[in-house]
Amino acid sequence: MHRTVRVSVDAMIEDLRTLVEVESPSRDTEALTTSAKTVAAVIESRLGGQAVLVGSEAGPHVHWSGGGDPRVLVLGHHDTVFPLGTLDRRPFRVEGGHATGPGVFDMLGGLVQAIHGLATLDDRSGVEILVTADEEVGSRSSRALLEERALACGAVLVLEGSADGGALKTGRKGCGTFEVSVRGRASHAGLEPAAGVNALIEAAHQVLDIAALGRPEAGTTVTPTVASAGTLDNVVPAEATVVVDVRVESAAERERVESAFAALAPHLPEARIAVTGSVSRPPMPESASAELFALAQRLAPGIEGRAVGGASDGNFTAALGVPTLDGLGAVGGGAHADHEYLVVDTMAERANLVAGLVRAIRGA
Incomplete structure (x- = not known):
């Protein structure tokens, strides 16, 4: 059993309120700048030192260090999926x-719990916190930084919300988005339909080919999610697009699916297709979390671990071979939805778990 220290749930709730009431939608750099300054202020007020804002085209990332040789990276993000004005509603x-409100579960609650957990440590050396500004939209501006700090620290604790029932996330699928663009030729749908090349019909063929790439038995899902085509109801459509969500459990499946998308070919004479995208977040195998999850089980007997379909920045750090444990944040549910919530009674327990893991990692 690990040493449990007292943390103030009331203080955590007030800090959570502070973060939630500064809305932080992805890609809104002005809002994210305000959010980053607020996150930095909370970190400094609870942990001391200086939280540095690292500028990027996506908005500022927040980095704090307890000094000394880096040993563990506490990783999170402050961007949320909700547009400005959600807080009014x-x-x-x-x-x-x-606790309810935009971002409480994904993942502002986890940030607050981690900060308060670390505040219980008399010695915070070797600990770094990185809170990025673009996790929800692919981490393009933060990936190099988070990978650099993960390699420097050698262990990563990800403060994404828990899996169902408070389980930690011990594995994640790799994920990515593909877009298939179809180009045909417009013509009058009534006077000379045969003179056109119907991009919508070609897109329909492609959707069936794409859906057939899924292998549920291997954990691979290939799901067409958005389609668009046409301009007017009496015009043979000259263009169409299909957007596809892909999830894979293994590097081999990632390679197979990416190769299959590259090999897609048109069915209609004179139709042309172009494919963009990739499985941009590699899979996080359960082997990446095994060592840290064993520590967590010793600290919190009975805690469960679960592999999940969603991805996080933990996918990137695990792919580097850095031990990574995810789902250490809020217990609750409803990520990205109006019913998002955090279970208040679990906040102190999770804060203590983060603190215990940091102690254990530094003592290893």
Whole structure:
């Protein structure tokens, strides 16, 4: 059993309110700048030192170090999926044991818990916190930085929300988005339909080919999610697009699916297709979390681990061979949805778990 220290849930709730009430939608650099400054202020008020804002085209990332040789990276993000104005419709509230409001579960609650957990440590050397600004939209501006700090520290604790029932996330699928663009030729749908090349019909063929790439038995899902075509109801469509979500459990499946997309060919004479995209987040195998999950089980007997379909920045750090444990953040649910919530009674327990893991990693 690990040493449990007292943390103030009331103080965590107030810090959570502070973060939630500064809206931080991805790609809104002005809002994210305000959010980053707020995150930095909370970190400094609880942990001391200086939280540095690292500028990027996506908005500022926040980096804090407890000094000394880096040993463990606490990784999170402050961007959320909700547009400005969501707070007016869904303000921060604490009722019936749940905290609600945009971003409480994904993942502002996890940030607050981690900060308060680390505040219980008399010695914070070797600990770094990195809170990025673009995780929800692919981490393009933060990937190099988070990979650099993960390699420097040698262990990563990811503060994404828990899996169902508070389980930690011990594995994640790799994921990516593909877009298939179809070009045909327009013509009058009534006077001379045969003179056109119908991009919508070609797109329909492609959707069936693409859907057939899934291998559920191997954990691979290939799901067409968005399609668009046409301009007017009496015009043979000259262009169409199909957007596809892909999830894979292994590097071999990643290679197979990417090769299959590259090999897609048109069915209609004179139709042309172009494919962009990739499996941009590699799979996080359960082997990457095994060592840290064993520590967590010793610290919190009975805690469960689960492999999940969603991806996080932990996918990137695990792919580097850095031990990575995910799902250490809030216990709750409803990520990206209006019913998003955090279970207040679990906040102190999770804060203590983060602190215990840091102690254990530094003592290893």
